[in-house]
Amino acid sequence: MKFFVDTAEIDAIAELNDLGMVDGVTTNPSLIKKSGRDIIEVTKEICDLVDGPVSAEVTAVDADTMIAEGRKLVEIAENIAVKVPLTWDGLKACKALSDDGHMVNVTLCFSANQALLAAKAGATFISPFIGRLDDINLDGMDLIADIRTIYDNYGFDTQILAASIRSANHVLESARIGADVMTAPPAVIKSMINHPLTDKGLATFLEDIKAADIKIL
Numbered sequence: 001m002k003f004f005v006d007t008a009e010i011d012a013i014a015e016l017n018d019l020g021m022v023d024g025v026t027t028n029p030s031l032i033k034k035s036g037r038d039i040i041e042v043t044k045e046i047c048d049l050v051d052g053p054v055s056a057e058v059t060a061v062d063a064d065t066m067i068a069e070g071r072k073l074v075e076i077a078e079n080i081a082v083k084v085p086l087t088w089d090g091l092k093a094c095k096a097l098s099d100d101g102h103m104v105n106v107t108l109c110f111s112a113n114q115a116l117l118a119a120k121a122g123a124t125f126i127s128p129f130i131g132r133l134d135d136i137n138l139d140g141m142d143l144i145a146d147i148r149t150i151y152d153n154y155g156f157d158t159q160i161l162a163a164s165i166r167s168a169n170h171v172l173e174s175a176r177i178g179a180d181v182m183t184a185p186p187a188v189i190k191s192m193i194n195h196p197l198t199d200k201g202l203a204t205f206l207e208d209i210k211a212a213d214i215k216i217l
């Protein structure tokens with residue numbers, strides 16, 4: 001499973017990147033707003049840091065302007081994936097930009113039918129939003145599973161990018177189902193290491209190291 005980091009915070013990306021945990025980055029207008037940075041500047045900095053795909057989202061809602069924005073975004077760096085919303089205009093932009101050879105991430109996916117349309121429009125990535133479905137008492141994991149089945153049935157090579165991940169369990173379930181990629185905030189990725197038995201076991205080892213005065217260096 002590829003790990004993308006869902007943030008526009010440079011320091012947080014750099015910290016995880018140094019550990020080999022970053023296969024790509026996703027941003028959206030809310031994350032750009034949170035960073036307080038200019039979209040072009042901060043996206044360039046992220047692309048300089050990370051080798052894998054960096055999703056940058058268009059701001060327009062009509063296809064022609066989305067395509068123009070996408071063509072400007074891909075000038076930032078070779079690893080830009082243009083992020084477009086799952087609307088008919090977004091799919092038109094997806095088709096045009098992918099026909100030009102650019103990576104496209106179709107976002108705000110909440111149904112398997114939407115994912116099917118995005119694959120047919122040439123999406124590189126489809127972003128089903130797990131957490132936001134859970135928020136309205138639907139099961140985000142059912143959506144990931146349905147898309148996996150449908151894409152496998154027909155051999156679509158659009159990658160399933162599990163998004164709106166809110167917990168380590170969301171990562172685990174997405175991996176079990178076979179999502180190609182997951183994107184999560186840095187705090188969620190860091191929380192994946194937590195296990196009380198690891199902490200307890202280490203505490204015991206440290207006590208024994210002290211008691212027996214075990215030294216290596």
Ligand code: G3P
Nearest residue numbers: 006131132163164165183
């Ligand atoms: O990747 C999409 C993500 O940024 C949305 O997450 O938590 O705002 O639903 P959230």
